[in-house]
Amino acid sequence: MAQRVILAIDEGTTNSKVVLVDAGGKIIASGSAPVPITHPQSGWVQQDAEEIWAATSHAIASCLRQAPKVQIVAIGISNQRESILIWDRKTGQPLGPVVTWQCRRTAAACDALRDAGHEAGVIAKTGLPLDPMFPPTKAAWLMQHHGQAAKDICIGTVDSWLIWKLSGGKVHATDCSNAARTQLFNLAKGRWDPELCQLFGVEIDCLPKVCDSSHIFGETSGLSVLGDGIPIASAIGDSHAALFGHGxxxxxxxxxxxxxxxxxxxxxxxxxxxxxxxxxxxxxxxxxxxxxxxxxxxxxxxxxxxxxxxxxxxxxxxxxxxxxxxxxxxxxxxxxxxxxxxxxxxxxxxxxxxxxxxxxxxxxxxxxxxxxxxxxxxxxxxxxxxxxxxxxxxxxxxxxxxxxxxxxxxxxxxxxxxxxxxCRNSEASAIGAAHLAGLATGFWPDLGALTALAAHxxxxxxxxxxxxxxxxxxxxxxxxxxxxxxx
Missing domain, CATH: 3.30.420.40 (ATPase, nucleotide binding domain)
Structure with missing residues (x-):
């Protein structure tokens, strides 16, 4: 009988890692692949969305080769935060690069907003200062330089790109932790903020649906490395995932x-x-x-x-x-x-x-x-x-x-x-994503069961x-x- 496991993707800045986690919380197999980074000019840092997906696919295949006799109950995603991209809603093709969290290309735009007196209001709604690390000025830059009609564009962080690819282009969604790092999400109200979107010049209709971190976003469809119908059951920023993985x-x-x-x-x-x-x-x-x-x-x-x-x-x-x-x-x-x-x-x-x-x-x-x-x-x-x-x-x-x-x-x-x-486990972010996916699918019944798995x-x-x-x-x-x- 095949062993039931959770497949957790930890898509970092330089590597995509994939692990299989059993019911006892143990990692039974892992795979990884590098993700290239380019610096087209001083202060600019970017990646290629298709290369991120290719690295993720390679890591999944590598991981599954180590444990071929498993039943994947659910998929969890942990991802690098604050990196942003846009893609064509109809074709799924990326429009421009992934502008990463390290990129400083919109420093002047942030300075201008700060000089205009907007920072205090932004912090009050989002908990985040005006800084080019955060995505909204980068999303606006992508729209200005690589955009097309707003109705045909998806804007998303890396988790939403992976959910889109895993679901065969059927689901455009993100979780609250990643939405909270976009500087477009009102933390007190729990929704995209129209005033922030207008301030930064980002079309609110292009943004993904915001869901719980432990949530069945959709199912796999049309993939070469995974069968159809596997629940995509969690998404969370990597630092948040490590916190959750610690219990x-x-x-x-x-x-x-x-x-x-x-x-x-x-x-x-x-x-x-x-x-x-x-x-x-x-x-x-x-x-x-x-x-x-x-x-x-x-x-x-x-x-x-x-x-x-x-x-x-x-x-x-x-x-x-x-x-x-x-x-x-x-x-x-x-x-x-x-x-x-x-x-x-x-x-x-x-x-x-x-x-x-x-x-x-x-x-x-x-x-x-x-x-x-x-x-x-x-x-x-x-x-x-x-x-x-x-x-x-x-x-x-x-x-x-x-x-x-x-x-x-x-x-x-x-x-x-x-x-x-x-922590005794070096893959805390992947473990956190796995635990959230397990909660969404009943693989683990509650937080108490996860507390018992914590290895410290x-x-x-x-x-x-x-x-x-x-x-x-x-x-x-x-x-x-x-x-x-x-x-």
Whole structure:
């Protein structure tokens, strides 16, 4: 008898990954394929929609070859957020490129809207500031340069493109989490906002239908890699999917994804316009009920480690972290990794990296320790804003490469004065999408069943007393202030 599984697609910026998840929550097979990125001019970042679909199809085929005797109960989708494309509603052909979340081509348009005094109103409705990372100015650019009659065009994020392709062009839909990142969706009212669409110059009728994250969007049709009739049962942005995959279902639960940069997301009880420096978003929606979250994104996190290792003439990151552990603290040294500016909660693109607090007693180990400390301090900066906004902190889960290092995670717990719990599964986003698809189809009955599947390690408990922690935080804040002086 064929094993019943959920097929989860995790379509990222550089790779499409596909996994099969069994009823016990275990990944039994996986496949992946690269997705090309092009930079036609400085600051422009784009992809090809058909190449995204080809990579997804290749990853599905690769995954299924490893487990040919399975019955796919449902498909779940996790996707890179904020990337946008348009396509012909009749032919399904893409019109122009996928303009990715990294692309800065509409920076001037955002500046103009900000100068005209629109930012406060946009934030109040969407929880998002005016920035070219978000899709509406990019959608307008695509319409201006590659558009045709509005009635013949579909506008969508990458999840809606995959739903369209999987359904054989029958379904144009998205979920609340992806809609919330378009800056065209009114979070308080739960619908596309006509005034925002008019402000940005986006045709509201071209946008997809917005559904729950756990929802049967349609069924597969006419595909070479999958049979017809498989429910497409979830869609969710990748960072949101990781949060769901951790089982962070209670208000105040959150996660930190550590990587080149870091993503911090914490659920909140209701929609609240964000304090300046972080954003508000919809984490997911189930049975018509959205779960909201605060989010902050750090630009340079673990990326500082290889840079510092090279600066100190060390063999690599492992040697750097070994050296960092050889001293009790950084000896008053701070390293602010503002090499490409500072992200949340400071959002200062003109800030630059800085090493401060040097003295004749400073050793290379102190600089190494300061680099390690920066990972924790930047995270704490975001959580300071979240708690000041009135959000109580529940469980904090951690994932990504640095989360496997006990020394670094103990630093994070000590600096936050809060326990952090590592995830044992490296594919948290795919797992989250699978869990949502399983909920929609009855593969798992409820959130309680999903909580039982969560695979986490032993929490790191904070050991640093506040009288010792507070002076370290004060020194860090002083260093950040220096890094943001524009001389």
């Amino acid at each position: 962070a279902f209670a208000s105040g639960d959150g996660k930190i994804t550590f990587g080149t940069g870091s993503s911090v997301m914490t659920t909140i009880a209701q929609f609240t316009p964000p304090p300046q420096g972080i954003t508000t978003t919809i984490a997911w929606s189930i049975q018509g009920q959205p779960t909201f979250a605060f989010e902050g994104n750090i630009l340079v996190s673990a990326a500082i480690f290889p840079w510092t290792a090279k600066l100190l003439g060390l063999a690599g990151v492992e040697a750097l972290l070994d050296l960092a552990q050889s001293v009790a603290d950084a000896g008053g040294v701070s390293l602010v990794p503002a090499h490409v500016g500072l992200g949340a909660p400071h959002w200062d693109s003109h800030a630059r990296g800085l090493i401060s607090g040097l003295s004749f007693t400073t050793q290379p180990a102190h600089i190494a320790r300061a680099a390690a400390d920066s990972l924790a301090h930047q995270t704490a900066d975001i959580y300071d804003f979240i708690t000041e906004a009135g959000s109580d902190l529940g469980r904090i889960f951690v994932d990504g490469g640095p989360s496997t290092n006990p020394f670094l995670m103990q630093l994070v717990a000590d600096t936050l004065s809060h326990a952090v719990t590592p 390690g032993t929490p790191y408990q904070p050991h640093l007393p506040e009288p010792l922690r507070d002076p370290l935080r004060r020194v860090w804040r002083e260093a950040v202030a220096r890094a943001t002086l524009h001389l």
